[in-house]
Amino acid sequence: MIGVGKIKQYSNVLDKPLSRGRQEVSLSAFAFLFSELVQYSQTQVDNIAELERRLEDAGYAVGARVLELLCHREKGNRRETRLLGILSFVHSTVWKVLFGKVADSLEKGTEHEDEYMISEKELLVNRFISIPKDMGAFNCGAFVAGIVRGVLDGAGFPAVVTAHFVPMEGQQRPRTTILIKFAEEVLRRESRLGG
Amino acid sequence: MIVCVAVVGHQNNPLYLQSFTAADDALKLHHIIHCSLDVVDERVNNPKKSGPTLNETFLGMLYPTENYKVYGYLTNTKVKFLMVTTDLEVKDADVRSFFRKFHAAFVDAVSNPFHVPGKKITSKIFAERISGIVKSFGSVTAG
Numbered sequence: 001m002i003g004v005g006k007i008k009q010y011s012n013v014l015d016k017p018l019s020r021g022r023q024e025v026s027l028s029a030f031a032f033l034f035s036e037l038v039q040y041s042q043t044q045v046d047n048i049a050e051l052e053r054r055l056e057d058a059g060y061a062v063g064a065r066v067l068e069l070l071c072h073r074e075k076g077n078r079r080e081t082r083l084l085g086i087l088s089f090v091h092s093t094v095w096k097v098l099f100g101k102v103a104d105s106l107e108k109g110t111e112h113e114d115e116y117m118i119s120e121k122e123l124l125v126n127r128f129i130s131i132p133k134d135m136g137a138f139n140c141g142a143f144v145a146g147i148v149r150g151v152l153d154g155a156g157f158p159a160v161v162t163a164h165f166v167p168m169e170g171q172q173r174p175r176t177t178i179l180i181k182f183a184e185e186v187l188r189r190e191s192r193l194g195g
Numbered sequence: 196m197i198v199c200v201a202v203v204g205h206q207n208n209p210l211y212l213q214s215f216t217a218a219d220d221a222l223k224l225h226h227i228i229h230c231s232l233d234v235v236d237e238r239v240n241n242p243k244k245s246g247p248t249l250n251e252t253f254l255g256m257l258y259p260t261e262n263y264k265v266y267g268y269l270t271n272t273k274v275k276f277l278m279v280t281t282d283l284e285v286k287d288a289d290v291r292s293f294f295r296k297f298h299a300a301f302v303d304a305v306s307n308p309f310h311v312p313g314k315k316i317t318s319k320i321f322a323e324r325i326s327g328i329v330k331s332f333g334s335v336t337a338g
Contacts, residue, residue, distance in 0.1 A: 064272075065306050071271035072302045154272040156205075 031128045048138050056146035063150020083190045086155050091118055099124045114187050119177040139163045141176050158183040197280045197329045199224040205273030207232055211316045228277050231265045235275055268294040293332050300324040
Protein backbone atom coordinates (compact mmCIF):
# COMPACT_ATOMS: atom_id res chain seq x y z
CA MET A 1 0.00 0.00 0.00
CA ILE A 2 1.61 3.27 -1.05
CA GLY A 3 0.77 6.27 1.12
CA VAL A 4 0.23 9.71 -0.29
CA GLY A 5 3.57 11.44 -0.71
CA LYS A 6 5.60 8.29 -0.14
CA ILE A 7 7.45 6.70 -3.04
CA LYS A 8 8.46 3.07 -2.86
CA GLN A 9 12.20 2.88 -3.17
CA TYR A 10 13.63 0.12 -5.27
CA SER A 11 17.07 -1.00 -4.25
CA ASN A 12 17.73 -2.43 -7.69
CA VAL A 13 16.70 -0.68 -10.88
CA LEU A 14 15.91 -4.06 -12.41
CA ASP A 15 13.15 -4.57 -9.85
CA LYS A 16 11.16 -1.58 -11.02
CA PRO A 17 8.01 -2.52 -12.90
CA LEU A 18 8.07 -1.86 -16.64
CA SER A 19 6.09 1.25 -17.43
CA ARG A 20 3.67 1.27 -20.31
CA GLY A 21 5.51 4.20 -21.76
CA ARG A 22 4.21 7.66 -22.51
CA GLN A 23 1.51 7.66 -25.12
CA GLU A 24 2.58 11.01 -26.47
CA VAL A 25 5.40 12.31 -28.59
CA SER A 26 6.95 15.65 -27.69
CA LEU A 27 5.71 18.55 -29.82
CA SER A 28 9.20 19.94 -30.34
CA ALA A 29 10.48 16.62 -31.67
CA PHE A 30 7.65 16.50 -34.17
CA ALA A 31 8.11 20.18 -35.09
CA PHE A 32 11.79 19.62 -35.85
CA LEU A 33 11.05 16.55 -37.90
CA PHE A 34 8.27 18.27 -39.81
CA SER A 35 10.40 21.34 -40.53
CA GLU A 36 13.12 19.07 -41.89
CA LEU A 37 10.56 17.32 -44.06
CA VAL A 38 9.41 20.65 -45.51
CA GLN A 39 12.96 21.86 -46.07
CA TYR A 40 13.99 18.60 -47.73
CA SER A 41 10.96 18.68 -50.01
CA GLN A 42 11.75 22.28 -50.91
CA THR A 43 15.17 21.36 -52.25
CA GLN A 44 13.70 18.65 -54.43
CA VAL A 45 11.03 20.64 -56.24
CA ASP A 46 10.88 23.68 -58.48
CA ASN A 47 7.51 25.15 -57.69
CA ILE A 48 4.89 25.40 -55.02
CA ALA A 49 2.38 22.95 -56.49
CA GLU A 50 5.02 20.22 -56.45
CA LEU A 51 5.88 21.00 -52.84
CA GLU A 52 2.25 20.74 -51.85
CA ARG A 53 1.94 17.44 -53.69
CA ARG A 54 4.98 15.98 -51.96
CA LEU A 55 3.67 16.90 -48.53
CA GLU A 56 0.30 15.46 -49.41
CA ASP A 57 1.84 12.20 -50.59
CA ALA A 58 3.77 11.93 -47.35
CA GLY A 59 0.53 12.46 -45.44
CA TYR A 60 -1.30 9.90 -47.59
CA ALA A 61 1.05 7.13 -46.46
CA VAL A 62 0.48 8.12 -42.83
CA GLY A 63 -3.29 8.21 -43.32
CA ALA A 64 -3.47 4.71 -44.75
CA ARG A 65 -1.57 3.26 -41.81
CA VAL A 66 -3.48 5.30 -39.23
CA LEU A 67 -6.73 3.87 -40.58
CA GLU A 68 -5.52 0.29 -40.20
CA LEU A 69 -4.24 0.96 -36.70
CA LEU A 70 -7.37 2.72 -35.47
CA CYS A 71 -9.70 0.09 -36.88
CA HIS A 72 -7.78 -2.51 -35.01
CA ARG A 73 -7.76 -0.56 -31.74
CA GLU A 74 -11.45 0.33 -31.88
CA LYS A 75 -13.19 -2.50 -30.12
CA GLY A 76 -16.42 -1.69 -31.90
CA ASN A 77 -15.88 -4.02 -34.88
CA ARG A 78 -17.68 -1.65 -37.14
CA ARG A 79 -16.84 -0.76 -40.70
CA GLU A 80 -17.93 2.68 -41.79
CA THR A 81 -20.02 2.62 -44.94
CA ARG A 82 -21.91 5.90 -44.59
CA LEU A 83 -20.53 9.29 -45.48
CA LEU A 84 -21.42 10.98 -42.19
CA GLY A 85 -20.03 8.02 -40.31
CA ILE A 86 -16.63 8.21 -41.91
CA LEU A 87 -16.55 12.00 -41.63
CA SER A 88 -17.26 11.98 -37.92
CA PHE A 89 -14.71 9.19 -37.53
CA VAL A 90 -12.07 11.41 -39.13
CA HIS A 91 -13.24 14.47 -37.26
CA SER A 92 -13.13 12.98 -33.78
CA THR A 93 -11.20 9.71 -33.56
CA VAL A 94 -8.41 10.40 -36.03
CA TRP A 95 -7.91 13.95 -34.79
CA LYS A 96 -7.84 12.77 -31.19
CA VAL A 97 -5.19 10.16 -31.88
CA LEU A 98 -3.03 12.49 -33.97
CA PHE A 99 -3.43 15.85 -32.25
CA GLY A 100 -4.85 15.04 -28.83
CA LYS A 101 -8.17 16.79 -29.33
CA VAL A 102 -11.14 16.68 -31.67
CA ALA A 103 -11.23 19.04 -34.62
CA ASP A 104 -12.90 22.40 -34.10
CA SER A 105 -15.77 21.98 -36.49
CA LEU A 106 -17.18 19.92 -39.31
CA GLU A 107 -19.38 21.67 -41.85
CA LYS A 108 -21.16 20.79 -45.01
CA GLY A 109 -20.41 23.02 -47.97
CA THR A 110 -23.27 25.17 -49.17
CA GLU A 111 -22.27 25.51 -52.81
CA HIS A 112 -21.82 21.87 -53.81
CA GLU A 113 -23.37 18.67 -52.53
CA ASP A 114 -20.09 16.85 -52.32
CA GLU A 115 -18.02 19.30 -50.29
CA TYR A 116 -17.34 19.12 -46.59
CA MET A 117 -15.01 21.19 -44.44
CA ILE A 118 -13.13 20.43 -41.27
CA SER A 119 -11.77 23.57 -39.71
CA GLU A 120 -9.30 24.21 -37.00
CA LYS A 121 -8.29 27.49 -35.38
CA GLU A 122 -4.63 26.57 -35.72
CA LEU A 123 -3.30 23.31 -37.05
CA LEU A 124 -0.72 21.70 -34.82
CA VAL A 125 1.65 21.20 -37.70
CA ASN A 126 1.52 24.90 -38.57
CA ARG A 127 2.24 26.10 -35.06
CA PHE A 128 5.86 26.96 -35.66
CA ILE A 129 5.64 27.76 -39.35
CA SER A 130 5.15 31.14 -40.97
CA ILE A 131 4.78 31.28 -44.72
CA PRO A 132 6.94 33.89 -46.52
CA LYS A 133 4.99 36.35 -48.64
CA ASP A 134 6.33 35.11 -51.95
CA MET A 135 4.87 31.66 -51.45
CA GLY A 136 1.36 32.92 -51.90
CA ALA A 137 -1.39 30.62 -50.74
CA PHE A 138 0.74 27.67 -49.76
CA ASN A 139 -0.25 25.91 -46.57
CA CYS A 140 1.80 23.26 -44.81
CA GLY A 141 -1.53 21.83 -43.76
CA ALA A 142 -1.23 19.94 -47.05
CA PHE A 143 0.37 17.26 -44.91
CA VAL A 144 -2.79 16.94 -42.82
CA ALA A 145 -4.89 17.07 -45.98
CA GLY A 146 -2.85 14.09 -47.20
CA ILE A 147 -3.52 12.21 -43.99
CA VAL A 148 -7.27 12.77 -44.36
CA ARG A 149 -7.11 11.67 -47.99
CA GLY A 150 -5.24 8.50 -46.96
CA VAL A 151 -7.87 7.64 -44.37
CA LEU A 152 -10.80 8.29 -46.72
CA ASP A 153 -9.21 6.42 -49.61
CA GLY A 154 -8.44 3.39 -47.49
CA ALA A 155 -12.01 3.29 -46.19
CA GLY A 156 -13.42 3.33 -49.71
CA PHE A 157 -14.37 7.00 -50.10
CA PRO A 158 -12.13 8.49 -52.79
CA ALA A 159 -11.90 12.24 -52.39
CA VAL A 160 -9.80 15.28 -53.21
CA VAL A 161 -8.64 16.98 -50.04
CA THR A 162 -6.97 20.38 -49.82
CA ALA A 163 -5.99 22.78 -47.07
CA HIS A 164 -6.82 26.49 -47.17
CA PHE A 165 -6.36 29.55 -45.08
CA VAL A 166 -9.59 31.34 -44.30
CA PRO A 167 -9.17 34.82 -42.87
CA MET A 168 -11.43 35.56 -39.92
CA GLU A 169 -12.36 39.00 -38.69
CA GLY A 170 -11.21 39.79 -35.23
CA GLN A 171 -8.39 37.25 -35.31
CA GLN A 172 -4.84 37.92 -36.27
CA ARG A 173 -4.04 34.53 -37.75
CA PRO A 174 -6.36 33.03 -40.32
CA ARG A 175 -8.22 29.82 -39.61
CA THR A 176 -7.22 26.67 -41.46
CA THR A 177 -9.85 24.70 -43.33
CA ILE A 178 -9.47 21.24 -44.80
CA LEU A 179 -11.76 21.00 -47.80
CA ILE A 180 -12.96 17.50 -48.72
CA LYS A 181 -14.51 16.95 -52.12
CA PHE A 182 -15.87 13.46 -52.60
CA ALA A 183 -15.80 11.61 -55.90
CA GLU A 184 -18.94 11.00 -57.94
CA GLU A 185 -19.25 7.34 -57.07
CA VAL A 186 -19.29 8.07 -53.36
CA LEU A 187 -22.34 10.29 -53.74
CA ARG A 188 -24.07 7.78 -55.94
CA ARG A 189 -23.42 5.00 -53.47
CA GLU A 190 -24.58 7.20 -50.63
CA SER A 191 -27.88 7.97 -52.32
CA ARG A 192 -28.31 4.30 -53.14
CA LEU A 193 -27.87 3.35 -49.50
CA GLY A 194 -30.68 5.70 -48.69
CA GLY A 195 -28.78 8.62 -47.13
CA MET B 196 -5.53 -27.68 -37.03
CA ILE B 197 -5.11 -24.72 -39.25
CA VAL B 198 -3.80 -25.68 -42.64
CA CYS B 199 -3.71 -22.35 -44.42
CA VAL B 200 -4.01 -18.62 -43.86
CA ALA B 201 -4.25 -15.90 -46.47
CA VAL B 202 -4.38 -12.12 -46.64
CA VAL B 203 -6.09 -10.68 -49.70
CA GLY B 204 -6.08 -7.01 -50.60
CA HIS B 205 -9.06 -4.88 -51.51
CA GLN B 206 -8.70 -5.57 -55.22
CA ASN B 207 -8.58 -9.29 -54.51
CA ASN B 208 -4.82 -9.33 -55.01
CA PRO B 209 -3.00 -11.77 -52.72
CA LEU B 210 -0.82 -10.13 -50.11
CA TYR B 211 0.23 -13.12 -48.11
CA LEU B 212 -0.34 -16.87 -48.47
CA GLN B 213 0.98 -19.44 -46.08
CA SER B 214 0.11 -23.10 -45.73
CA PHE B 215 1.02 -25.14 -42.70
CA THR B 216 0.84 -28.72 -43.90
CA ALA B 217 3.70 -30.74 -45.27
CA ALA B 218 1.46 -32.29 -47.89
CA ASP B 219 1.51 -31.33 -51.55
CA ASP B 220 -2.03 -30.13 -51.69
CA ALA B 221 -0.90 -26.56 -51.14
CA LEU B 222 -2.33 -25.80 -54.57
CA LYS B 223 -5.70 -27.21 -53.61
CA LEU B 224 -5.69 -24.98 -50.55
CA HIS B 225 -4.95 -21.98 -52.71
CA HIS B 226 -7.92 -22.90 -54.88
CA ILE B 227 -10.14 -23.12 -51.84
CA ILE B 228 -9.00 -19.65 -50.76
CA HIS B 229 -9.76 -18.35 -54.22
CA CYS B 230 -13.29 -19.74 -54.20
CA SER B 231 -14.03 -18.36 -50.79
CA LEU B 232 -13.22 -14.88 -52.07
CA ASP B 233 -16.41 -15.11 -54.09
CA VAL B 234 -18.36 -15.91 -50.96
CA VAL B 235 -16.84 -12.90 -49.23
CA ASP B 236 -17.82 -10.59 -52.06
CA GLU B 237 -21.32 -11.96 -52.01
CA ARG B 238 -21.64 -11.35 -48.30
CA VAL B 239 -20.31 -7.82 -48.62
CA ASN B 240 -22.42 -6.72 -51.55
CA ASN B 241 -25.70 -8.45 -50.82
CA PRO B 242 -26.31 -8.39 -47.12
CA LYS B 243 -29.03 -10.64 -45.78
CA LYS B 244 -30.51 -7.72 -43.98
CA SER B 245 -29.21 -4.16 -44.05
CA GLY B 246 -28.19 -2.48 -40.85
CA PRO B 247 -25.63 -3.76 -38.36
CA THR B 248 -24.64 -6.80 -40.40
CA LEU B 249 -23.50 -4.45 -43.10
CA ASN B 250 -20.71 -3.25 -40.87
CA GLU B 251 -19.44 -6.36 -39.16
CA THR B 252 -15.75 -7.18 -39.50
CA PHE B 253 -15.99 -10.87 -38.62
CA LEU B 254 -17.71 -12.76 -41.41
CA GLY B 255 -17.94 -16.14 -39.77
CA MET B 256 -17.79 -19.47 -41.52
CA LEU B 257 -17.82 -18.96 -45.25
CA TYR B 258 -18.47 -22.47 -46.41
CA PRO B 259 -17.58 -26.06 -45.54
CA THR B 260 -15.97 -28.40 -48.07
CA GLU B 261 -15.39 -32.11 -47.64
CA ASN B 262 -13.01 -31.86 -44.74
CA TYR B 263 -12.19 -28.16 -44.48
CA LYS B 264 -13.89 -25.13 -43.07
CA VAL B 265 -13.09 -21.60 -44.19
CA TYR B 266 -13.46 -18.56 -41.97
CA GLY B 267 -13.28 -14.96 -43.08
CA TYR B 268 -12.63 -11.55 -41.55
CA LEU B 269 -12.87 -8.19 -43.23
CA THR B 270 -11.02 -5.08 -42.08
CA ASN B 271 -12.08 -1.50 -42.58
CA THR B 272 -9.87 -1.15 -45.64
CA LYS B 273 -11.47 -4.12 -47.43
CA VAL B 274 -8.48 -6.31 -46.69
CA LYS B 275 -9.66 -9.86 -46.13
CA PHE B 276 -8.16 -12.47 -43.85
CA LEU B 277 -9.03 -16.08 -44.68
CA MET B 278 -8.36 -19.14 -42.59
CA VAL B 279 -8.76 -22.79 -43.60
CA THR B 280 -9.01 -25.34 -40.83
CA THR B 281 -9.55 -29.07 -40.59
CA ASP B 282 -11.05 -29.03 -37.13
CA LEU B 283 -14.51 -30.43 -36.88
CA GLU B 284 -15.52 -28.48 -33.83
CA VAL B 285 -14.18 -24.96 -33.64
CA LYS B 286 -15.52 -22.49 -31.13
CA ASP B 287 -16.59 -19.12 -32.49
CA ALA B 288 -14.78 -17.23 -29.75
CA ASP B 289 -11.51 -18.98 -30.57
CA VAL B 290 -11.73 -17.99 -34.21
CA ARG B 291 -12.52 -14.41 -33.29
CA SER B 292 -9.55 -14.15 -30.96
CA PHE B 293 -7.37 -15.75 -33.63
CA PHE B 294 -8.39 -13.07 -36.08
CA ARG B 295 -7.78 -10.32 -33.53
CA LYS B 296 -4.20 -11.45 -33.07
CA PHE B 297 -3.85 -11.82 -36.81
CA HIS B 298 -5.13 -8.28 -37.29
CA ALA B 299 -2.60 -6.99 -34.74
CA ALA B 300 0.26 -8.65 -36.59
CA PHE B 301 -1.07 -7.31 -39.89
CA VAL B 302 -1.29 -3.73 -38.61
CA ASP B 303 2.30 -3.95 -37.40
CA ALA B 304 3.45 -5.25 -40.78
CA VAL B 305 1.63 -2.49 -42.68
CA SER B 306 3.00 0.25 -40.40
CA ASN B 307 6.42 -0.52 -41.83
CA PRO B 308 7.35 2.62 -43.82
CA PHE B 309 9.06 0.45 -46.42
CA HIS B 310 5.95 -1.56 -47.08
CA VAL B 311 4.12 -0.52 -50.23
CA PRO B 312 0.40 -0.99 -49.78
CA GLY B 313 -0.86 -3.37 -52.44
CA LYS B 314 2.37 -5.34 -52.70
CA LYS B 315 3.03 -8.63 -50.98
CA ILE B 316 4.05 -8.61 -47.34
CA THR B 317 7.66 -9.73 -47.23
CA SER B 318 8.44 -9.18 -43.56
CA LYS B 319 10.00 -12.21 -41.89
CA ILE B 320 8.84 -11.04 -38.49
CA PHE B 321 5.26 -11.08 -39.73
CA ALA B 322 5.71 -14.68 -40.95
CA GLU B 323 7.13 -15.73 -37.58
CA ARG B 324 4.31 -14.09 -35.66
CA ILE B 325 1.71 -15.74 -37.86
CA SER B 326 3.31 -19.16 -37.30
CA GLY B 327 3.27 -18.49 -33.57
CA ILE B 328 -0.41 -17.54 -33.60
CA VAL B 329 -1.34 -20.58 -35.69
CA LYS B 330 0.51 -22.90 -33.32
CA SER B 331 -1.17 -21.44 -30.26
CA PHE B 332 -4.57 -21.76 -31.92
CA GLY B 333 -4.09 -25.47 -32.31
CA SER B 334 -3.18 -26.00 -28.67
CA VAL B 335 -6.17 -24.05 -27.38
CA THR B 336 -8.78 -26.08 -29.21
CA ALA B 337 -7.11 -29.46 -28.67
CA GLY B 338 -8.89 -31.60 -26.09
